[in-house]
Amino acid sequence: MLKLxxxxxxxxxxxxxxxxxxxxxxxxxxxFPKNKDREIVMIEFQGYKEPMMRxxxxxxxxxxxxxxxxxxxxxxxIVYTDTEYMNVSLPYSIQSQCGKSxxxxxxxxxxxxxxxxxxxxxxxxxxxxxxxxxxx
Numbered sequence: 719m720l721k722l723x724x725x726x727x728x729x730x731x732x733x734x735x736x737x738x739x740x741x742x743x744x745x746x747x748x749x750f751p752k753n754k755d756r757e758i759v760m761i762e763f764q765g766y767k768e769p770m771m772r773x774x775x776x777x778x779x780x781x782x783x784x785x786x787x788x789x790x791x792x793x794x795x796i797v798y799t800d801t802e803y804m805n806v807s808l809p810y811s812i813q814s815q816c817g818k819s820x821x822x823x824x825x826x827x828x829x830x831x832x833x834x835x836x837x838x839x840x841x842x843x844x845x846x847x848x849x850x851x852x853x854x
Contacts, residue, residue, distance in 0.1 A: 764799065771808075810825075
């Protein structure tokens with residue numbers, strides 16, 4: 719199978735089965751649009767250091783799409799409770815050594831520690847409420 723997809727190997731890989739169906743992934747918030755022309759929104763809240771946070775949200779998005787047979791638009795967002803939690807999160811990028819296969823992600827990322835209590839209570843009143851888009 720490895721040769722079929724173009725991986726050159728002299729038994730340098732160990733085959734292993736990974737069962738995703740038993741792994742339970744629950745996003746913190748999933749918002750389904752009432753208008754089918756809008757995107758599904760998935761939001762994760764991050765309140766501790768987790769280097770794989772961007773990979774985690776990407777996996778939840780992928781699993782939801784697979785289970786629902788959904789191929790439409792999705793907006794993924796991560797809301798960090800502190801700057802250090804955002805800074806420790808690794809870039810989401812998976813690439814083959816030959817460069818023929820890659821997966822990259824872009825999410826909206828918000829650092830709650832940059833907002834005052836008033837900013838948060840007035841959020842509906844602020845046109846173009848600030849958020850940070852991080853290209854990964």
